[in-house]
Amino acid sequence: MHEVDIAIVGAGPAGLFAAYYAGFRGLRTAVIDALPEAGGQVTAMYPEKMIFDVGGFPAIRGRDLVANLVEQAAQYDPTYLLGVRAEKLSYAEDGRPVLTLGDGQTVTCGAVIITGGLGSFTARPLPAADAFTGTGIVFFVKQLEQLANHDVVIVGGGDSAFDWALALQPVAKSITMVHRRDKFRAHAATVARVQELPVEIVVNAEVSRIHGDGQVTGCEITVRGEQPRTVSANTVVAALGFTADLGPLADWGLTLDRRHIVVDSTTATNLPRVFSAGDISEYPGKVRLIATGFGEAATAVNNAAVAIDPAAHLFPGHSSGGSES
Numbered sequence: 001m002h003e004v005d006i007a008i009v010g011a012g013p014a015g016l017f018a019a020y021y022a023g024f025r026g027l028r029t030a031v032i033d034a035l036p037e038a039g040g041q042v043t044a045m046y047p048e049k050m051i052f053d054v055g056g057f058p059a060i061r062g063r064d065l066v067a068n069l070v071e072q073a074a075q076y077d078p079t080y081l082l083g084v085r086a087e088k089l090s091y092a093e094d095g096r097p098v099l100t101l102g103d104g105q106t107v108t109c110g111a112v113i114i115t116g117g118l119g120s121f122t123a124r125p126l127p128a129a130d131a132f133t134g135t136g137i138v139f140f141v142k143q144l145e146q147l148a149n150h151d152v153v154i155v156g157g158g159d160s161a162f163d164w165a166l167a168l169q170p171v172a173k174s175i176t177m178v179h180r181r182d183k184f185r186a187h188a189a190t191v192a193r194v195q196e197l198p199v200e201i202v203v204n205a206e207v208s209r210i211h212g213d214g215q216v217t218g219c220e221i222t223v224r225g226e227q228p229r230t231v232s233a234n235t236v237v238a239a240l241g242f243t244a245d246l247g248p249l250a251d252w253g254l255t256l257d258r259r260h261i262v263v264d265s266t267t268a269t270n271l272p273r274v275f276s277a278g279d280i281s282e283y284p285g286k287v288r289l290i291a292t293g294f295g296e297a298a299t300a301v302n303n304a305a306v307a308i309d310p311a312a313h314l315f316p317g318h319s320s321g322g323s324e325s
Helices: 013-024 040-045 062-074 127-131 159-168 188-195 247-251 290-308
Strands: 002-009 029-033 079-082 086-091 097-101 106-114 120-123 151-155 174-178 200-202 205-211 218-223 229-232 235-238 242-245 260-262 274-276
Touching (some): 002 079, 002 097, 002 290, 013 040, 013 062, 013 290, 029 106, 040 062, 086 247, 106 290, 151 205, 151 229, 159 188, 159 235, 174 205, 174 218
Parallel strands (some): 002 029, 002 106, 029 079, 106 274, 151 174
Antiparallel strands (some): 086 097, 097 106, 120 242, 205 218
C-alpha cells in the first residue's frame, strides 16, 4: 500500500512534469504507467524522432526530452510504479481517492491527476505481415543506428511515416516509402523536405508480400493497375498509426468525449479530487501539444493542492524565486 499526496496516472511528458511540479509544491507523488519505462508515447513510439514544439529547445530528440524530465522530477524523489495499470478508482471514508493497481497494490492519495496521453494504444497491423513470422517488421525505431546501412521500406503517409524517413535517411542505405493514396496526411513542409531527399515515394500502392526466411530480405510492392515488383529490404517500418482506448479508465465514471476526459478550466473532471492534463483531456479549444500539456500539468497540480488542503494557495510563487503577495 502506498500513501502519497498526488497519484499521477501516466508517465509521459505531462505526467513527468506534473511529478516535478508537485514536488516543487512540497507534495509527495506516485507515478503510475502500464509501460515498463517512463516517457509514455515518446519512449514507446518515437524516442529517436526530433520534437520541435517544446519551448526553449529549437529541436530535441524524444529520448533526451524524457531523460531531462526524469532528471527534473528526480530532485523530489517521486515513486514510480511502472509496468502496471491503474485498474479501479474508489474513495476512502475520509474522501481520499484510492487506486487499485493491476498487481493488487493500492495507492491512497489526496488527489489523482490523469495524464495518460492516448490511453492504451495498439499499433495498426500491416496486412502483408500476417503471413510472415520472422523479424525485421517494426512499428517504431528505438535507435536509428540499428538500421545503419539497411534498405528500409516505410509504409504509411502520415506524420510518423515522413518523420521516420527524415530521421533514417542519413543512416540507412536506402529508403522506400509506400502509401496507398497519392495524398498525404503529413505536414506539407515535412513532405516537401522528404521529396527533396533521395527517397523513393511510391503512391497508390501497397506492400503485398514480405520476403525472407526468418529475416526480411525484400518487399513486394503492388501499384494499383500494375504488376507487382520486389524491392530490397532489411527492415519494414509499419507507420500506419495506432488505435487507442482508455482501458480501465473508461469504467471510472468520468465524463468522456469519445476517448478523451472532459475537464473544466481548472483541469478538474466530474469526479471529486480527480484532474486530467495532457493529450487525454478535452475542453473547448483544446490544442494537443506537448507544450500545452506542460501548462495543464502545472494547472492540475496547483488546483489539486487546493483540493487536498483548502487553506493552500492556488499559486505558490515562481520557481525562479519570485512570489505573489
